[in-house]
Amino acid sequence: MLTIHAAKQLRDFELDVSLSVGPGETLVLIGENGAGKSTVLNLASGLLVPDHGEIALAGRVLYSDRLRLDVPVEDRNIGHLFQSYALFPHLSVFENVAFGLRCRKVPAGEIAARVAGELERMHLSDLAGVNVGRLSGGQRQRVALARALAVKPGLLLLDEPLAAVDVRAQGEMRRELRETIRAADIPCILVTHALRDALELGDRTCVMEEGRVVLEGTPEEVLASGENEFIAEFSCGCRRYRE
Amino acid sequence: MDSTPFNRAARPWEAVLSLLVFCLIAGFLLFVTIPVASLFLRITPEAFFWSLQQPVVLDALRLSLLTASASTAIVVLLGTPLSYVNARVRYRGRAIVDTLTDLPIVLPPAVAGIALLMAFGRRGVVGEFLDGFGITVAFTTVAVILAQVFVASPFYIRQARASFEAVDPLYEDAARTLGASRLAVLLRVSIPLARSGLVSGAILSFARALGEFGATIMFAGNLQGRTQTMPLAIYTTMQGNLDEAISIAIVLVVISFAVILTVKHTTRRSA
Numbered sequence: 001m002l003t004i005h006a007a008k009q010l011r012d013f014e015l016d017v018s019l020s021v022g023p024g025e026t027l028v029l030i031g032e033n034g035a036g037k038s039t040v041l042n043l044a045s046g047l048l049v050p051d052h053g054e055i056a057l058a059g060r061v062l063y064s065d066r067l068r069l070d071v072p073v074e075d076r077n078i079g080h081l082f083q084s085y086a087l088f089p090h091l092s093v094f095e096n097v098a099f100g101l102r103c104r105k106v107p108a109g110e111i112a113a114r115v116a117g118e119l120e121r122m123h124l125s126d127l128a129g130v131n132v133g134r135l136s137g138g139q140r141q142r143v144a145l146a147r148a149l150a151v152k153p154g155l156l157l158l159d160e161p162l163a164a165v166d167v168r169a170q171g172e173m174r175r176e177l178r179e180t181i182r183a184a185d186i187p188c189i190l191v192t193h194a195l196r197d198a199l200e201l202g203d204r205t206c207v208m209e210e211g212r213v214v215l216e217g218t219p220e221e222v223l224a225s226g227e228n229e230f231i232a233e234f235s236c237g238c239r240r241y242r243e
Numbered sequence: 244m245d246s247t248p249f250n251r252a253a254r255p256w257e258a259v260l261s262l263l264v265f266c267l268i269a270g271f272l273l274f275v276t277i278p279v280a281s282l283f284l285r286i287t288p289e290a291f292f293w294s295l296q297q298p299v300v301l302d303a304l305r306l307s308l309l310t311a312s313a314s315t316a317i318v319v320l321l322g323t324p325l326s327y328v329n330a331r332v333r334y335r336g337r338a339i340v341d342t343l344t345d346l347p348i349v350l351p352p353a354v355a356g357i358a359l360l361m362a363f364g365r366r367g368v369v370g371e372f373l374d375g376f377g378i379t380v381a382f383t384t385v386a387v388i389l390a391q392v393f394v395a396s397p398f399y400i401r402q403a404r405a406s407f408e409a410v411d412p413l414y415e416d417a418a419r420t421l422g423a424s425r426l427a428v429l430l431r432v433s434i435p436l437a438r439s440g441l442v443s444g445a446i447l448s449f450a451r452a453l454g455e456f457g458a459t460i461m462f463a464g465n466l467q468g469r470t471q472t473m474p475l476a477i478y479t480t481m482q483g484n485l486d487e488a489i490s491i492a493i494v495l496v497v498i499s500f501a502v503i504l505t506v507k508h509t510t511r512r513s514a
Contacts, residue, residue, distance in 0.1 A: 088417075088418075
């Protein structure tokens with residue numbers, strides 16, 4: 001179980017959120033650009049520090065201003081998939097997936113076996129030795145996901161995981177992603193701009209506006225409530241991005 | 244719509260301008276090339292190879308390569324953390340640190356020499372303290388290395404900082420979420436991604452160290468085999484045997500060409 005109670009002053013507004021996500025549950029965050037969705041992910045992974053609040057994962061406090069505790073990013077064991085995937089361009093597919101295991105000083109034989117397993121599960125075995133610069137959007141997404149999951153994280157954070165994938169491949173990728181998330185059986189927060197992502201991947205959806213959660217429920221419940229301007233336009237598909 | 248074709252003949256001043264630009268470029272290239280070519284024209288191959296076997300030349304060559312390698316290693320070792328921190332961390336006084344690291348570029352070498360002497364000479368601020376332990380720095384091979392580190396360090400640090408700044412911080416964030424400590428991020432992600440810039444910076448720093456003259460002669464002296472590097476050997480031998488001076492100069496020209504070609508190759512490969 002992940003619980004986040006965090007406040008942070010951003011440039012234009014104060015982000016103040018309270019969220020909880022259970023094991024095997026996927027929480028989808030939607031909202032305008034700049035509403036603070038990615039900031040929530042960065043607070044959870046420790047890349048940003050809240051001004052105050054508490055973040056705990058599976059009973060372990062990761063951040064607490066009251067306890068003066070802030071577990072470093074590298075010790076949180078969280079899988080964070082960035083929007084651009086941030087694959088290391090100087091490394092091969094194999095070495096990208098092995099990166100987290102090498103940081104944990106896992107024996108070489110075990111690294112080889114675990115990475116091979118992840119690559120096979122993601123249908124990437126043939127590309128193990130290929131430099132990541134030569135991959136398609138979908139392949140890059142799968143490598144990033146394999147890299148995040150190879151370390152057996154306690155929480156999965158996905159920032160627009162299908163945004164860089166070719167539109168024609170998104171349906172298949174979405175199905176694969178759903179199966180991968182289910183198999184991982186850990187809390188998952190997914191940020192998206194796409195209606196289908198919210199419907200097909202989310203167990204619960206939160207709508208964020210200027211750093212606050214303004215609507216929460218199952219994807220169907222949230223989409224059915226047309227009272228929110230963003231949701232009205234989100235569900236009719238007449239606007240996916242607002243500049 | 245006017246369909247009159249562009250008429251070059253109607254603009255004779257453009258031809259004159261082109262000729263003028265050509266003359267300026269050719270004049271400059273000749274100004275750079277003639278002195279370098281003169282070195283090769285003023286000596287026979289036999290005299291060149293004979294000179295290269297003389298002790299004064301061999302000693303200078305050996306000492307220069309040794310000290311320039313040592314000073315480059317020190318610059319890389321000390322300069323890499325500094326340039327990384329200045330590229331990534333905002334702290335009070337960063338502009339002052341930047342200015343201090345750049346200072347040796349604009350400082351006349353003679354000023355660097357006397358400053359090092361005042362610091363590390365036997366009666367210098369640090370030298371007097373070291374003298375108490377029986378350690379003498381000035382007029383030793385160590386002094387040559389210190390002088391080279393002093394004048395050559397900005398060439399590496401500036402290039403290294405620019406290379407680290409060019410690395411997208413997102414890669415470092417991703418590495419940290421995967422469990423890499425700050426040191427592991429530096430060693431496994433930042434340095435490999437900035438590698439070509441770091442290598443070209445180190446090569447430039449090596450070249451500057453190899454050519455160092457003013458600070459070395461003031462702080463380290465001019466003792467054959469101990470502190471007489473190639474530039475100092477040119478200065479010394481040209482007063483007696485010009486062939487030896489020209490031979491050392493030719494070796495330095497060849498090394499300089501190799502440096503330029505290597506830096507260009509390295510930076511082109513990373514582009």
